[in-house]
Amino acid sequence: MRTPPGVSPSDFAAALAAFTQIVGAEWVFTSDEDVALYRDAYSPLAGQPEERLASAAVAPETTQQVQAIVRVANQYRIPIYPISTGKNLGYGGSAPAYSGSVVVDLKRMNRILEVDEANMSVLVEPGVSYFDLYNHLRKTGSKLWIDCPDPGWGSVVGNAVDRGGGYTMANYRNHFDSHCGMEIVLPNGELLRTGMGAIPGARTWQQYKSGCGPWVDGIFSQSNLGIVTKMGFWLMPEPEAYLRCTVSVPRYKDLIPLVDILNHVENARIVNGFPDLASPLLGYPPTGQVQLFIEGTSAYATTAQQKALLAQADQGYSPELEAYALANKIPYWELWVTFYGPMEVVEAQWKATQRHFSQIPGATYKIVDQLKLPVDPAKISDYHEPEFGVPSLRAFSIGARTPYNPTPSKGHMWFSPIIPRTGEAIFEANRVFSAAAKDLGMPLFQTFSMPACFWERSFIFILATPVTTDAATNRKYLAGFKKLIEIGGQHGWGEYRTAPVFQESVMDVYSFNNHALHRLHETLKDAIDPNGILSAGRYNIWPRHLRKKAQ
């Protein structure tokens, strides 16, 4: 058994005994076999001395137990690291940011405390997975949809506080934005409720987000200032119909007006579903359709001549390639748009959408799917399930050996910078990152890459850097990844979320006014968690006693 750094064996033994008093011996894990379950399956440092490992784990069942654990951690200065379900692979999994921490595993706190059908909201504990919530809603005959990431195996609370995203309507896709009210155990063990939850007996906790005065919810996301033990969410009422269509445009430069018009129609709520950019000419599938492409149920045709022209193109462009596309009526870019609502409404929205895009000469339009909802469960796998609020694990077959993926990796690290939502930014980011990746020998941006449209006002690239079985290759990719973060920062682009191994590099990019933001994070840390027991190092926020050591 490991001992947390800076903690004496006798203090650690006393703390473990106290944890056992709180949760019972069955829920304190110290054997190597048990603690190994908390390793990051995608760690690029697996088996290396620098791999971040837990020393033990404790699994409380109630908020009161969480409070008691926190108080014991303060008493013995035990570093603790809460996880919800620990399924954010590619962003760190369940391994602590500070090696030797005791994982506080919240999976047993899996109660769905309230479903308010009239308010279209839920209140859940952190161990509730998307599958749990989906199953509960279906079993109870609810007419509410969840919005889930893909894969949907994680925690509703965990994904939200990590600021993840999904695939339905814009106001539900941003999982942190769709929350309403939190309950938090502070690092001193005190219990806090935010928003209207701060009023005893208020019935509006899941109705009005901010309450009155400073709205503090944000400081409990991607942070180490509290343990979220309850969280409310607004859910989407089941729509009557689903319409998915494509807008195709013929020329390279058409990407610029395509994005400009998308921004208007989406933020005017003419398009209210998940938009998705693709390129039939470049063979780049839309984000939400990757699975169907890999499974071979959907594909863009690519001829030998097209492949030869693609190989010669620079940043996905050459005059010859464009001429080939025009002559063969292969769209350069394809925008997938989706609509939820009554059938007559979504048809009208599609009509208005076409009118807006008709500003682009040569734009063409196609209806892909037009469905009355709900979809027959037997047919749901014909579609991208998360767009229908259905959690799925099919994404894992992306890792299988297929013609699209001839050499599957052991895992991946997500490189996911936010860039402006313009066509120009897509071109520029490809130019900058592909040149840098080539110099660094990184397997990213090897072809023209398209961003995803999870958020309405920005683009995000979500590109997998492989984790291999070769330690030297992993070290090379780690260094290259950090360099790409730095280069992105020089252009004003920053990651939206990252694994602990990159959190220092990423937060360094957010450096305005001599790292004023980071200094505020540290000020908050010192005030709220003076003993520095909670999630040391998460997002590069270190407690005072570890700062010099860490840096």
Added chain:
Amino acid sequence: MAGIATVDRRVFVSGCAGLLVAGALPALAAATDHPEAEWLVVDRRFLSLLPRQPLARRTLAIDGDVTALWRDTLQPLWRERGAVIAGITREPALFCLEHLAQGLRHHLLRREALAGTDAVRWTLAPVGTRGLA
């Protein structure tokens, strides 16, 4: 998920994900999985490799995607109690099941690549279950 008492190979192979099958599996699996395994999970891509013979153990055929298997069978089972599950699938299905299993205190006891295929045979068991000799 459908419960079927007996089934022929054509139905077996063309059935839906999570198809419950009693009967019909394999010397191959029986020779390799854990003796305490309550369920056998088989990717139907590998069913043609297996001989037909009666088998008391309950078997689940999947088409590569473990969503229904997890949602309808394994999660409820493992939440209720520990249970040993054996399988012959591709790596991604095993990866997914292994990590879901960890959340309910089960772990990978055995993994072995099947030569000449992209299949792996494996056993997932409650933490603390002893490995095979």
